[in-house]
Amino acid sequence: MRRFWPLFFLAWPIIAIVWSWMAPHYGWWFHMPAQSPLGQEIDNLFYLILIIVTTVFVGVNLALFYVLWKFSSDTPGEKGTFSHGSHILEMVWTVTPAGVLLFISLYQMDVWARFRMVQTFDKQALAHPLAEVTARQFEWRIRYPAPGRNFKNKAEIDEWLKHPSPDDVYTVNDLHCPANKKVLIHLRTEDVLHSFFIPDLRVKQDAVPGLVIPVWFEASKRNQYDLICAELCGWGHYKMKGRISAESEADFAKYLHALAQRQADDGVPAKVETKEGEGH
Numbered sequence: 001m002r003r004f005w006p007l008f009f010l011a012w013p014i015i016a017i018v019w020s021w022m023a024p025h026y027g028w029w030f031h032m033p034a035q036s037p038l039g040q041e042i043d044n045l046f047y048l049i050l051i052i053v054t055t056v057f058v059g060v061n062l063a064l065f066y067v068l069w070k071f072s073s074d075t076p077g078e079k080g081t082f083s084h085g086s087h088i089l090e091m092v093w094t095v096t097p098a099g100v101l102l103f104i105s106l107y108q109m110d111v112w113a114r115f116r117m118v119q120t121f122d123k124q125a126l127a128h129p130l131a132e133v134t135a136r137q138f139e140w141r142i143r144y145p146a147p148g149r150n151f152k153n154k155a156e157i158d159e160w161l162k163h164p165s166p167d168d169v170y171t172v173n174d175l176h177c178p179a180n181k182k183v184l185i186h187l188r189t190e191d192v193l194h195s196f197f198i199p200d201l202r203v204k205q206d207a208v209p210g211l212v213i214p215v216w217f218e219a220s221k222r223n224q225y226d227l228i229c230a231e232l233c234g235w236g237h238y239k240m241k242g243r244i245s246a247e248s249e250a251d252f253a254k255y256l257h258a259l260a261q262r263q264a265d266d267g268v269p270a271k272v273e274t275k276e277g278e279g280h
């Protein structure tokens with residue numbers, strides 16, 4: 001028994017490190033590396049924090065192992081040395097974590113600001129919103145401005161958000177966007193709290209009743225990405241799944257055009273223009 005506890009505490013950091021080393025090989029890690037430039041910076045923050053907590057975790061367990069191994073005794077009646085604490089030690093282990101937390105909070109501020117603060121958003125993306133995305137139980141409703149529509153100013157965008165235009169283009173659960181370009185959506189919800197989550201791009205934003213929240217993202221590869229709801233929003237939460245299709249600018253324009261045409265189709269074949277008098 002004397003050796004059990006030191007070995008017990010030694011085993012955990014070893015298990016944790018071996019497990020973490022195995023994880024990417026078995027698909028227990030991120031689905032894929034971040035597919036957006038800002039997402040990569042978010043990953044870097046994640047790895048920085050992972051290194052800090054791993055160092056602390058391994059250090060604490062090694063210290064526990066050392067103390068238990070060196071000072072444990074099987075001799076009955078043998079008394080340990082009692083300590084009433086060390087002021088210096090307590091100061092060190094209070095100030096050090098506080099310093100680490102302060103460092104992390106300052107270090108991540110730039111990435112946070114670029115992701116969340118409208119003042120830092122790309123001006124082009126702000127001036128030409130890609131779409132309005134409305135979450136509802138249990139789907140993502142998408143409203144694009146008519147193909148080629150240009151908003152003159154912010155007031156016009158606000159107006160568009162309040163009152164849909166007759167030529168807006170609608171679809172559900174399938175958000176197309178150009179790749180390699182910062183795009184912006186306006187997120188809202190029709191009922192309860194939802195969360196707009198694109199895991200591969202590291203984008204996550206709550207949809208809050210009563211608010212219209214601008215969210216930007218940039219997919220660095222032409223690909224399809226999952227769009228899921230990350231807020232338990234009711235019985236059908238599990239199936240509230242959409243798709244982001246990042247494609248070339250030309251493909252996106254073509255897609256939007258086709259969608260608009262399909263929507264405007266009233267079943268009457270378009271008139272074939274003939275020259276007057278021809279065939280008579």
Ligand SMILES: [Cu+2]
Pocket residue numbers: 135136138193194195229230231232233237240
């Ligand atoms: Cu939801």
